[in-house]
Amino acid sequence: LAPDEPSSRAPRRAEADEDDDGFALALERATAAPEARQRRDDVDDEDIVASAAGYEDEYDDTRRRQAPSELPLPLVSTSYEPFERVAYAPPKELADLAPEDVKKRREALDIRVDGCNLIAPIERFGQGGFDVDTLKALKRCGFEKPTPIQAQGVPTTLAGCNVLAMAKTGSGKTLAFILPALSHVARQRALSKHEGPIALVLAPTRELARQISSEANKICKHLRPRCCAIYGGVSKTDQFKALRGGAEIVVATPGRLIDVLTMKNCTNLSRVTYVALDEADRMLDMGFEKAVRSICRAIRPDRQCVLFSATMPPSVKRLCRDLLGDTFVTICVGDVGAANADVQQVARVFVDDAARAQWFFSTLPQFIDAGQVLVFVTHKNSVDELVHDLTTRGVRAVGLHGDLEQHDRHAAMKAFKSESVHVLV
Numbered sequence: 001l002a003p004d005e006p007s008s009r010a011p012r013r014a015e016a017d018e019d020d021d022g023f024a025l026a027l028e029r030a031t032a033a034p035e036a037r038q039r040r041d042d043v044d045d046e047d048i049v050a051s052a053a054g055y056e057d058e059y060d061d062t063r064r065r066q067a068p069s070e071l072p073l074p075l076v077s078t079s080y081e082p083f084e085r086v087a088y089a090p091p092k093e094l095a096d097l098a099p100e101d102v103k104k105r106r107e108a109l110d111i112r113v114d115g116c117n118l119i120a121p122i123e124r125f126g127q128g129g130f131d132v133d134t135l136k137a138l139k140r141c142g143f144e145k146p147t148p149i150q151a152q153g154v155p156t157t158l159a160g161c162n163v164l165a166m167a168k169t170g171s172g173k174t175l176a177f178i179l180p181a182l183s184h185v186a187r188q189r190a191l192s193k194h195e196g197p198i199a200l201v202l203a204p205t206r207e208l209a210r211q212i213s214s215e216a217n218k219i220c221k222h223l224r225p226r227c228c229a230i231y232g233g234v235s236k237t238d239q240f241k242a243l244r245g246g247a248e249i250v251v252a253t254p255g256r257l258i259d260v261l262t263m264k265n266c267t268n269l270s271r272v273t274y275v276a277l278d279e280a281d282r283m284l285d286m287g288f289e290k291a292v293r294s295i296c297r298a299i300r301p302d303r304q305c306v307l308f309s310a311t312m313p314p315s316v317k318r319l320c321r322d323l324l325g326d327t328f329v330t331i332c333v334g335d336v337g338a339a340n341a342d343v344q345q346v347a348r349v350f351v352d353d354a355a356r357a358q359w360f361f362s363t364l365p366q367f368i369d370a371g372q373v374l375v376f377v378t379h380k381n382s383v384d385e386l387v388h389d390l391t392t393r394g395v396r397a398v399g400l401h402g403d404l405e406q407h408d409r410h411a412a413m414k415a416f417k418s419e420s421v422h423v424l425v
């Protein structure tokens, strides 16, 4: 709703729309002139913290000249130890269902499937082949019954298939790839000292990476696997410690992951046998295609892969073909890409910015009375300007964009969630 003209203020970084500062920072480092690099390195908090903790940045000059996404990531060896992929056989009551009944069940849950090895959707977590501890953990978390994407996605993934899934945020899609990750991890050899993760989840933004790892940790805290999140904008020290301490599940943004993978003795992908990509379409929109491909190339080719995407542009189709191979299962729940039926949408078109602003400021109090208000604008500078305008008018508002320091981003989300501010721009 704020005017779209570029502001006179220069963006803090060249990658003004980059949402993963680890990646932006590495790119900046990789392309900066040597003197500029020196200056940058002198003031880089993350490096200071990292070296204080005894971890050294292993970029050498040759690597610095390359974009990080093209850096040769350490390849896993060509001789792989076996891993256990198939971990699920449907219980008799599901295996015995007539195809017509399976079809009816899917229709009732608004699930469409395509591919080979199609398994009937489960009706309860008890049919998912989970051990008693996992079932207890699900109960403690209040997850009584699988959501539709879990009902179809969990058994399909547990059966070892590569999966392309399309489901909305809020559908329980995180658990649809985290629960199979837990079962997958439980069936593999335990991590030895300094081995990297067994399950890797890639997400486009820090907020999503944090959200996924917090969802995973709801369950993990009752179980054995450890899960940590690796994303830019915060000190690497704690992330290094979590990685080196051994985390079976790592949730990462691509830029920061490449950043840590190119550092000495931090982590490696040699044990990864389960990969999940969340919001793959957004990941590509944000320019992470090379980074994602580079990471996946450094993982053994026979790993299991699950890819979630809300839309299917040609670039995502190509990625699916390359990462999932020819025999993956497609699962689509609901009308993905369309509006959620629970959301009423109203569009208003204004003749000019003044009319739009007039409507916005006069209507905002009604929206605030009804609940929390999210406002989207085009530019980061417009966020700051609108928050300033709102605050001047006495509205409790806060801004969120990629140029903010991570603690300010956390604070903004926290303030909005706790309703101590009413508007998030």
Ligand code: AMP
Residues within 6 Å of the ligand: 142, 143, 144, 145, 146, 147, 150, 168, 169, 170, 171, 172, 173, 174, 175, 215
């Ligand atoms: P997601 O779509 O993964 O972002 O999940 C949305 C919300 O649904 C999260 O708060 C989850 O904790 C919750 N959730 C996920 N699975 C279930 C379930 N089976 N039963 C109840 N809540 C769930």
